[in-house]
Amino acid sequence: MLDLLWLPVVAYLLGSVSGSLWLGRLRGVDIRRLGSGNAGGTNALRTQGWRFALGVVLIDIGKGLLVVWLALRFAPESLRHALVWTSLLAAMAGHIWPLFHGFRGGKGAATLVGGLLLAWPLALLAVLVTWLLVLSASGYVGVATVLAGFALLPMAAWGEVSIERWAFAFSAALLLLYTHRGNLQRLRAGSEHRFERARLWHRLWQRWRA
Numbered sequence: 001m002l003d004l005l006w007l008p009v010v011a012y013l014l015g016s017v018s019g020s021l022w023l024g025r026l027r028g029v030d031i032r033r034l035g036s037g038n039a040g041g042t043n044a045l046r047t048q049g050w051r052f053a054l055g056v057v058l059i060d061i062g063k064g065l066l067v068v069w070l071a072l073r074f075a076p077e078s079l080r081h082a083l084v085w086t087s088l089l090a091a092m093a094g095h096i097w098p099l100f101h102g103f104r105g106g107k108g109a110a111t112l113v114g115g116l117l118l119a120w121p122l123a124l125l126a127v128l129v130t131w132l133l134v135l136s137a138s139g140y141v142g143v144a145t146v147l148a149g150f151a152l153l154p155m156a157a158w159g160e161v162s163i164e165r166w167a168f169a170f171s172a173a174l175l176l177l178y179t180h181r182g183n184l185q186r187l188r189a190g191s192e193h194r195f196e197r198a199r200l201w202h203r204l205w206q207r208w209r210a
Contacts, residue, residue: 010067017059
């Protein structure tokens with residue numbers, strides 16, 4: 001029972017260490033009061049520049065990587081797979097609802113990427129490819145992130161199927177859908193920010209037509 005509890009609890013606490021908010025304290029800013037109000041890498045990039053955003057992303061990816069390593073290192077073999085996925089979800093929850101920052105955090109994508117890097121590299125490849133394709137086609141970061149999360153579902157059905165992996169893939173995809181609900185609402189209203197420079201396929205089409 002102790003093994004079932006301490007790893008997810010530690011993972012949640014590590015997830016609660018928000019890169020943007022801790023680095024923002026050093027700079028004297030709270031990026032939740034700027035831009036979109038989200039404590040994530042995209043808002044950090046838009047409001048504080050690429051150096052600050054890079055630090056944020058490295059911290060948020062790093063904590064996902066760390067919690068998976070802890071689960072792989074310390075979980076009993078019989079519970080290892082279940083605790084890897086549970087701990088990564090707990091770290092995402094900590095990032096989204098951080099204990100140390102009034103339960104107002106980021107959207108969880110970078111923490112998910114860090115965990116997948118160690119726990120499920122092939123699925124991470126599918127996630128990144130989906131994200132790049134959707135972003136380069138649409139220019140919408142939020143839409144790309146949501147669809148990239150749902151790319152976990154077909155990956156869970158490929159190869160050795162396990163109920164733990166299915167549950168993780170479904171839960172992670174729903175978490176990203178939930179945290180990006182505002183992006184989807186703005187997209188429907190026509191007010192979502194579009195990253196025009198990322199629309200590679202649109203630019204290629206315009207050149208071809210010219």
